[in-house]
Amino acid sequence: MREQQPDLLLAGEREGMRIQADLTGSIAFDLGNSPREFTAERVRGRTIAITTTNGTRALRACARARAVLIGSFLNLRATADAIAAANPVRMLIVCSGTHDQAAYEDVLAAGALCHLIWPNYVTGKVADSAWMARELFRQAQGDLPAVFAQSRNGARLLTLPDLRADVAYCAQRDILELVAELGKDGSVRKRAAGPPPGGLNPRSCN
Secondary structure, three states: OOOOOOOOEEEEEEOOEEOOHHHHOOOOOOEOOOHHHOOHHHHOOOOEEEEOOOHHHHHHHOOOOOOOEEOOHHHHHHHHHHHHHHOOOEEOOOOOOEOOEOOHHHHHHHHHHHHHHHHHHOOOEEOHHHHHHHHHHHHHHHHHHHHHHHOHHHHHHOOOOOOOHHHHHHOOOOOOOOOEEEOOOOOEEEOOOOOOOOOOOOOEEO
16 A cells, blocks of 8 residues: 555554564554554644554444444544434444453443433433443543553553553543544545434434
């Protein structure tokens, strides 16, 4: 892809660390997976090809869904508002996890999202997993950075000088007012303003 598009930025990680030339057999990637690397100065107007250990695999698994939104604590409210506007009849929240296992910080983010949209779904068929995620978030919401630090991935990041600041950064709420959406062509873009897809009454949340 870089040969075809010389201006393309390569981003990705394995075991949380930026992919280097010894892994690719050719060149080191421009960016890793730390959100603090993706500054406006570095990425504005650029196309980024990204591969991560779990996140991009989760997106590929969801690619055939009617609509796929990518959310985190950083854009939580914007994502919740988009879901409320779309009013989907069925919704599945997918956590990418760590090492093919559930990740505490992912479950907390899912629970935070469930908490925001709960009034729209509570009278329908809500899976126990969604209820449990919401309850975990409600217990932890008072000090998310401290709770993140107790997770397997959070504790590991705190031992890495270049990445330890990511823990507190990713625990911030609603610092981005954008909705990220996976397109049918595999690209992730900011959703444009306008009526969302769907328009059905929500009655099922997993």
